[in-house]
Amino acid sequence: MSVVKMKINGKAVSGEVEPRTLLVEFIREHQGLTGTHVGCDTSQCGACVVHVDGKAIKSCTTLAVACEGATVTTVEGLAKGIELHPMQAAFKEHHGLQCGFCTPGMIMSAIDIVKRNGKNVSEEVIRRELSGNICRCTGYHNIVKAVQAGAANM
Amino acid sequence: MENFNYHRPATTTAAAALMKKGKDAKYMAGGHTLLPTMKQGLAAPTDIIDLTAIKNFSGIKVSKTSVSIKAGTTHMEVATSKEIKKAIPALAEMAGKIGGVHVRHKGTIGGSVANADPAADYPSACLGLGATIETNKRKIEADKFFTGMFATALKDGEIITAVHFPIPKKSAHQKFPNPASRYALTGVFVSQDAKGKVRVGVTGAAATAFRATDIEAALSKDFSAKSATSVKIASKSLMTDMHATAAYRANLISVLAGRAVAAAK
Numbered sequence: 001m002s003v004v005k006m007k008i009n010g011k012a013v014s015g016e017v018e019p020r021t022l023l024v025e026f027i028r029e030h031q032g033l034t035g036t037h038v039g040c041d042t043s044q045c046g047a048c049v050v051h052v053d054g055k056a057i058k059s060c061t062t063l064a065v066a067c068e069g070a071t072v073t074t075v076e077g078l079a080k081g082i083e084l085h086p087m088q089a090a091f092k093e094h095h096g097l098q099c100g101f102c103t104p105g106m107i108m109s110a111i112d113i114v115k116r117n118g119k120n121v122s123e124e125v126i127r128r129e130l131s132g133n134i135c136r137c138t139g140y141h142n143i144v145k146a147v148q149a150g151a152a153n154m
Numbered sequence: 155m156e157n158f159n160y161h162r163p164a165t166t167t168a169a170a171a172l173m174k175k176g177k178d179a180k181y182m183a184g185g186h187t188l189l190p191t192m193k194q195g196l197a198a199p200t201d202i203i204d205l206t207a208i209k210n211f212s213g214i215k216v217s218k219t220s221v222s223i224k225a226g227t228t229h230m231e232v233a234t235s236k237e238i239k240k241a242i243p244a245l246a247e248m249a250g251k252i253g254g255v256h257v258r259h260k261g262t263i264g265g266s267v268a269n270a271d272p273a274a275d276y277p278s279a280c281l282g283l284g285a286t287i288e289t290n291k292r293k294i295e296a297d298k299f300f301t302g303m304f305a306t307a308l309k310d311g312e313i314i315t316a317v318h319f320p321i322p323k324k325s326a327h328q329k330f331p332n333p334a335s336r337y338a339l340t341g342v343f344v345s346q347d348a349k350g351k352v353r354v355g356v357t358g359a360a361a362t363a364f365r366a367t368d369i370e371a372a373l374s375k376d377f378s379a380k381s382a383t384s385v386k387i388a389s390k391s392l393m394t395d396m397h398a399t400a401a402y403r404a405n406l407i408s409v410l411a412g413r414a415v416a417a418a419k
């Protein structure tokens with residue numbers, strides 16, 4: 001066991017972890033932030049996406065110990081009080097979710113896409129760059145619409 | 155996932171020493187092959203030696219004649235490098251087609267080349283451009299590096315430090331991605347250097363990446379799409395799995411080589 005320290009959603013946190021503890025386990029089980037989901041065992045679904053040092057990554061495929069000193073943002077860190085982040089608001093407005101299981105990962109990926117490609121990111125780029133996030137409900141059309149609308153408001 | 159001891163050395167010398175000490179130690183870079191493998195119980199190392207804190211382990215250097223990429227450089231860094239886009243646009247494009255965004259944010263060139271997955275993309279670029287793989291011990295030509303399925307010329311404990319790609323006159327990469335995993339069902343990297351020498355690196359089609367020498371010979375005489383597609387590749391040594399037959403892959407090699415020649419710049 002060793003102590004790992006990082007910043008999650010602006011708050012300094014620390015905890016004792018085993019080397020094998022995954023970042024997603026640290027986030028969900030040690031910190032009680034259950035907005036980040038686990039949807040697969042193969043690093044393919046993207047339900048676990050968070051931002052580490054400003055980049056969207058799969059927290060199920062990252063060791064907590066390797067995030068010593070990192071700055072992490074999860075879906076809980078987006079809203080300002082009761083005011084949703086523009087991307088969250090767009091998913092609500094455009095019916096970008098049904099069961100909602102993939103949504104935290106979709107939103108974290110979407111914000112990363114806009115950060116790297118700008119507000120006017122094209123539908124083609126959105127579709128290509130969401131390839132690491134799987135949704136089994138929506139058929140993606142409304143997710144893509146939501147990302148475009150959210151991008152414009154970011 | 156079984157537990158292990160975690161190390162984060164600051165130099166390759168310290169990393170190599172830890173490797174000697176560990177009972178069944180493994181290096182880790184992006185962890186995007188190693189951790190999924192461990193989660194599935196297919197690997198259970200006693201020690202993980204994280205290479206990402208090593209000083210100067212990532213970075214890109216472009217000269218007049220070559221592109222040098224340090225081992226810890228991520229796929230995203232290669233895909234978005236302005237210098238690489240100018241020097242070898244096909245290499246940046248290829249890196250941009252690896253997995254999804256999250257995989258590109260973590261996965262590294264060193265990890266990909268060391269792992270030598272038969273469906274990985276970098277091996278085709280290494281062979282298709284005639285790269286040199288540099289380790290903490292020596293330099294190895296790509297032609298002698300990929301020796302079999304997940305097998306390379308690396309000796310126990312040897313660490314890849316950089317991959318050097320000569321800049322060709324023109325090149326292109328074409329990939330038929332597996333729609334589920336995005337790995338190459340078959341991928342082809344074609345280049346032609348200033349002297350007209352042609353190289354065709356193929357991945358995803360056999361146990362290991364290889365050069366399609368028949369297509370190279372045809373393209374050396376006539377660098378045209380038709381010349382590539384008219385070569386019939388023997389399917390004997392190619393792979394058949396649930397995704398495609400060997401014959402289908404054989405056909406894909408000529409088709410993709412033809413598309414690459416047409417797109418080469």
Ligand SMILES: Cc1cc2nc3c(=O)[nH]c(=O)nc-3n(C[C@H](O)[C@H](O)[C@H](O)COP(=O)(O)OP(=O)(O)OC[C@H]3O[C@@H](n4cnc5c(N)ncnc54)[C@H](O)[C@@H]3O)c2cc1C
Pocket residue numbers: 042043044180181182183184185186187188189190205225226251252253254257260261262263264265266267268269271273274275276312313314315335336337338
């Ligand atoms: C969902 C998903 C999709 C993917 N799609 C693709 C794809 O389309 N195309 C593709 O090519 N790849 C794909 N990959 C693989 C990805 O590119 C990996 O990141 C890469 O193959 C390994 O790089 P890494 O840095 O993550 O290595 P690690 O997982 O850290 O290491 C892999 C192996 O290499 C060894 N190693 C690492 N660095 C070094 C070094 N410097 N010297 C010596 N040995 C070293 C390790 O010991 C380990 O055995 C995908 C992965 C995932 C999870």
Ligand code: FES
Pocket residue numbers: 037038039040041042043044045046047048049058059060061
């Ligand atoms: S839980 Fe599926 S990719 Fe992380």
Ligand code: FES
Pocket residue numbers: 096097098099100101102103134135136137138
């Ligand atoms: S809304 Fe159910 S998985 Fe996407």
